[in-house]
Amino acid sequence: MLPQTNRSVRTVRRSRIAAACFIGCLASQSAIAQDSESSLRRSIAWQVALETVGFTPGLIDGNPGRKTKIATWEFQRVKGLPKTGELDKATAEALKVDPDGSLILYTVESADLKEIEPVPHSWVAKSKKNLLGYSDLEEALAEKCHCTRGLLQRLNPNKKLSNLKPGDKYIGPAIANSARLPQAAQLEVNLNDKIIRVIDRDKQLAGLFHCSIAASKAKLPSGNAKVEFIATDPEYTFDPKMWPEVTEKITSKLTIPPGPRNPVGRCWIQLTLPGVGMHGSPNPEMIGKTGSHGCFRLTNWDALRLAKMVGAGTPVKFVDTPSEAAQRNP
Template sequence: MRALPLLLAFGFAFAACQLDGGETEPTTDPDPAPAPDTTSASGRISTTGGLGLPSADDLEGGRYTGRGRDLVEVDTAGQAAAARTNPETLAAIDTTEAWSSPIRVPLGGDVAGPSVVKLQTLLDRAGFSPGQIDGRWGDNTELALSWFQKAEGLRVTGIADRATVRSLSQRAGQPGQLITTVTLSEDAVAGPFTEIPDDVYAKAELDRLGYESLSEKLGERFHAAPELLARLNGGRDLDALSAGDTLRVPNVGSAPRPSSAVSRLVISSEAGYLHALADDGTVLFHAPVTVGASYDPSPEGAFEVRAIARNPEWHYQPAILESVPDDAEEATLPPGPNNAVGVVWMALSKEHYGIHGTSAPETIGYASSAGCVRLTNWDAERLAAMIEPGVPVRFRDVAGRPGQRAPTDTTTMAARSR
């Protein structure tokens, strides 16, 4: 996916985005009539750095740090023991034999390979998202597994044992295969695929900020890193595929239907996850998020989702951009998966903030922003389908303390729904 602007204030971090006032912004009246408009919203994104993704070393450094262990118990000694006896490697992913055996248990710790891919696929299907499926254990997978164990009343260890895998399989619809072979349709391989320029006015000339390659599109479709898809298929060039070709992919299936209505959302700013909860506190959906490293949430949960905008476009306003001359022309950046806010924008009643997708799914959970709440595009779509405007949203950090006030933004853009 295309890179979001970098914000370097926290070592490495991605751009924040905030709602920008305007005629399409939902009312802030606590009891509005009529209900908030769900067809449009506005927003802004801030940045103090240049364009580009964090380096591979930066992402690797944030992959497995024990994030969120203050909230869920993890058997780190058991994980280390499981990892020492696990012979699997990423290189084994493209061997046919790897898919004829069940998930190797106990599974946990700093491991990679076919069993991790299968476990991540089960978690995705069960509605406890590991983010991008990549075949490598990390904080996102550990948190998803630990919260699933807690939700199911299992012993919370952060280790996949037989009981956990059995329960996960039931929650995931008991799929016959976790890695499946699909035949690509015309729609699956259809473009157009267009290289997206860095220049904002050149972007504005495009009809859509769509996918740059077929590999990128397939990665989004199957919730997987394109590199993993290539490994699953013997190193095949995904961009050379055509309709009628077959491809081995994670069997992510359809988004699970929640067993109850979503009563509220809880977002952990330090542990980096979002929960959709039922009235009784049951976790109906878990997803990793990138949240501002310096936020000002209310611990009482006074916010709510005020509007949901799909396929949002961005209004580029030089007058409110620090690094752009005020007399430069405004521009409207088109929607698409490579839009800075992805494919869904969920506006919050806290002025200037929202929950949204991303153009860089591999960074979710592993890089921090200084503003809005980012999910993978597929998790943002899942969440938007589960909620309605008016659902309460509460932010918390690991210790349950109010977050710090976010810094003043210096570079902004505004977004609205098409």
């Protein structure tokens, strides 16, 4: 079962305002520029729609690539549509892709500034902080909009986003909160695809999340496990034995404070495997590109969403055979 969404009247109005402002800005541009921006809005709408139904495209960047196409292919399979991985008419209708409502006008809030706390490079210095926060406001706003910093800059070309103040406006992807999320009967972690699939009680695919896996094949799990517990905004125990690449002289374990740039991000889903879990990330733009130390790393918002779909005892199965979706979208 796919999750249902509920976007408030206020959000819809903001969407219309933003769309109108965005289109208005294009009026004085060339026809080529307008075609380019129209394509951008369509691409953003495609990625937003996939995230809304729980088939995440990775970060929203307005440039649909492999992650977006795999998510689309799987959505098409579940819906009984032709499996192309592309946004054809039938898929766009099933996803309710809305280019005119893909962007909204946000207002910077005081809360957006509360977690701006640049992270020091030293692990010892990190352990002495109360919070590991965002480097600047632009980074905080990009995470709020589930998008890349590059996309946010493109949507706001005449703004220095890091210098905005409470009450200032900016344009971003129209992220919708899911009103109801399906519960997982099982998680399937495909080590080859670098994807966590949520299987519901009817044995149907109900969600899909891209992840990073262990860089070392020796640390990749196999067989089965279960979810043991879930912790949000967790502290992190830095063990120098687990970080051989760190050159800083540290002889004992350190407690690293919580925050969006904590090594495990906003959420930790402990599995019944020693030291192994599914968790958020301090570097969302690197998901799927770099290896972890043995865990499964997601964006913070995907980790938090996944945490709402599982509970203690949820079975987890590890597979390493490439899925058809991945093979069709290399």
